[in-house]
Amino acid sequence: MSDLAIEVNELDFAYAALNAPPRPVLSGVTLNLPRGSRCLLVGANGAGKSTLLQILAGKRLTRSNAKVLGSEVFFKTPEGVTYLGTEWAANPVVRSDLEVAHFLDSVGGYRYKERRDRLLDILDVDLSWHMHEVSDGERRRVQIVSGLMAPWDVLLLDEVTVDLDVLVRSKLLAFLVEETQTRGATLLYASHIFDGMDAWPTHLCHIQLGSTAPPSPLAWPLSGAAGEDAAVPPAVRARMDDPQRSGSRLLELAVHWLEEDKRRRIDKEVREGGKERRGANGKVTTDSEAFYRKYDYSH
Known part of the structure; x- marks a missing residue:
């Protein structure tokens, strides 16, 4: 039996569309997690975190390289895999x-x-x-x-703790740590709440524009191992170690990653369409705005 609970290597996934080319969502995703680990998925909205969790839960058809507990997840979803998502x-x-x-x-x-x-x-x-x-x-x-x-062997959590008050969430996270330590269960958890989480994960995975940023996973806490500087530059590490920082070490790193993600997304939008697509878009006037201004008699 493999000591890996989750094995993902160069995973690609696209949503099919009628009368249009498939829309790529994930590209080259790699994530191999040992049994008993607790991994936080970190990434911007729309980065592909939910899609990855759904694939690992056997909810999306893919023939790419994705195994959970040694089994192909869609065609032979293994017992002991639990998925909790917000759509419930x-x-x-x-x-x-x-x-x-x-x-x-x-x-x-x-x-x-x-x-x-x-x-x-x-x-x-x-x-x-x-x-x-x-x-x-x-x-x-x-x-x-x-x-x-x-009892579960692999738990896939997609933002399901966002509605919980801080006391209940704290007790639940402690229970999940116990499950991994006493039963060797494995957790992959997508969240945007990082304060108070410094001691919780054993690994981090950064999903950036549909791809995993190396190293994937990143062992946590940081150990100074080779390759860490690619994910955590020295300037970011200095902010993380600053006792005057505004949030936790993990929050500082997550904010850095999300800022980097936004810069890369804007660069991509400019290359592909000539401008950034989000936000006010400068002096752009929409057709609906022009219509309503024409027939606005309130002034």
């Missing part, structure tokens, strides 16, 4: 008049009573809640309980 909360079923106790039993909670009860305590969930009456954050807690009740 939009499902009308989980917004209906459904009692939490009944919902959890319907997805097998009674089979894992000990783990279920521990998660109910960690996430502070009331079994008598009705799903149509609770807040988005409380509904998200129920999702996490339902997804983590059964």
Whole structure:
């Protein structure tokens, strides 16, 4: 058995489109994670993080090089892989008049009573809640309980902690560390919340415009190993080590990466279209603006 839980090598992926060329999303993605690791996926919105997680969960058809627990993820998705994404909360079923106790039993909670009860305590969930009456954050807690009740070997998290208050999130992250340390389970977690996370990950993966920036993964905390300066230049490392910094070391690095991503995106847009496509775009006047100005009699 391989000691790698996730094996991705030169992965390419594009979305098919009717009457148009395929739209590339991922290109040359490489990410090999050992069992028991906790890896944070870092990248701008639209960089491809969610697509990568969905591929690893077997939710996207691809014949590229992507294996989880030694199996091709789409054609032979292995047992023990759990994916939790934000789209769950939009499902009308989980917004209906459904009692939490009944919902959890319907997805097998009674089979894992000990783990279920521990998660109910960690996430502070009331079994008598009705799903149509609770807040988005409380509904998200129920999702996490339902997804983590059964023991998992690989957990793929896509922004699902964004709705949690800081206390519940802290307790959940501590539980996930315990799962990796005691059971050798593996975590790949896409998030934009980095403060308070300095001691949490064992690895970082930077997704930049659909590709992984080397080294991938980057071992964390930094050790001074060869290749680290490519991802963390000395000037950035100095800011990370500055006791007067405004946030955590991990936040400083994430901000640097996202600033670099934006510069590269703008350069790409200028090369391909002659101008940056986002923002106010200077003196551009849209057709709709011209129309409404013509018929604006308020002045």
